[in-house]
């Protein structure tokens with residue numbers, strides 16, 4: 001990839017958004033300027049939908065202005081009601097999307113290894129008001145799709161995956177996005193594949209995609225017919241053009257992330273008190289994040305290490321701290337005082353996501369690991 005690596009003393013953020021070479025973007029811009037087609041199902045929008053179906057190995061994709069609007073629209077499309085069981089260990093957008101739909105999030109604890117929803121905990125939280133399960137494939141690590149589908153089938157619940165971190169992830173049967181009733185991707189700047197802002201819904205069939213497409217365009221079925229109270233969540237031509245250019249480099253970008261993952265893992269393997277994430281069991285993983293967990297036998301607390309890294313120009317992120325239900329505004333949900341999430345809470349108190357992006361050099365990754373290994377030394 002023809003991009004300049006960051007200078008040695010540039011801050012190392014948890015991510016540095018991936019950009020395609022400018023000269024590869026210019027022809028798209030010239031075309032937009034020539035045709036004046038800026039949005040509303042333009043040619044680049046259509047091309048990107050087709051190209052993503054092809055790349056991701058799914059049949060029905062609807063592009064969105066961002067992932068959060070994708071989540072909000074998916075819940076409308078599936079006409080969810082009442083309570084939805086979800087994870088406390090996610091970005092706040094997951095649960096906010098439920099509140100925007102007047103749905104009640106019911107947070108249950110996660111699996112200690114994958115940090116994804118635990119099907120047994122989900123089953124125990126089902127009530128007559130439950131209409132759906134909303135798991136997140138956190139850090140791009142696949143949730144227990146079979147266990148969750150089994151529960152959804154048994155109780156007649158919808159299953160919607162927040163797959164914001166999951167671009168390109170596969171299990172033995174193919175794309176992880178094929179599971180459940182819908183999967184929602186984010187193409188935000190900080191993601192493995194970005195269109196600056198952007199997102200998508202993967203639908204299981206053409207009829208569902210049609211409904212999603214109506215809903216993201218005000219509910220218009222044709223020029224004079226509105227069939228639902230839709231919203232404006234359309235991806236524009238500039239975003240779609242960026243996506244087409246990014247897609248040319250995605251395999252290389254994921255391979256580079258895999259290399260950085262190896263470097264971190266090797267350099268941190270023997271550091272007492274630092275636990276690395278489990279090696280992914282996905283048939284194809286995207287290395288979206290590299291979370292480390294700071295245990296009790298580490299000489300510093302998690303926050304001390306976090307700030308120690310910052311003093312060295314290394315800006316990790318505590319994804320996901322605090323837990324969503326620990327944000328004060330979530331404290332008013334009915335019954336929330338009777339719930340706790342010990343596994344998610346412990347992860348949230350210990351996690352730091354280290355910088356992970358294709359422009360990070362091997363040497364920089366080793367330097368970051370060195371600060372973790374010798375927090376008293378100078379990097």
Ligand code: T4K
Pocket residue numbers: 013014015016017066067068069090091093094136162164165185186187188189190198199315317319
């Ligand atoms: N579901 C899940 C599970 C999600 O993780 C997310 C989003 C969503 C749903 C919603 O999808 P979107 O509606 O966003 O499509 C970031 C992102 O804003 C958010 O997209 C993401 N998850 C979340 C995990 O992280 P922040 O507040 O941590 O990002 P920010 O702006 O602090 O950026 C992190 C670092 O990246 C900065 O320190 C510097 C660097 N950066 C960032 C941006 C935006 C750049 O160098 N350039 C940039 O343009 O939330």
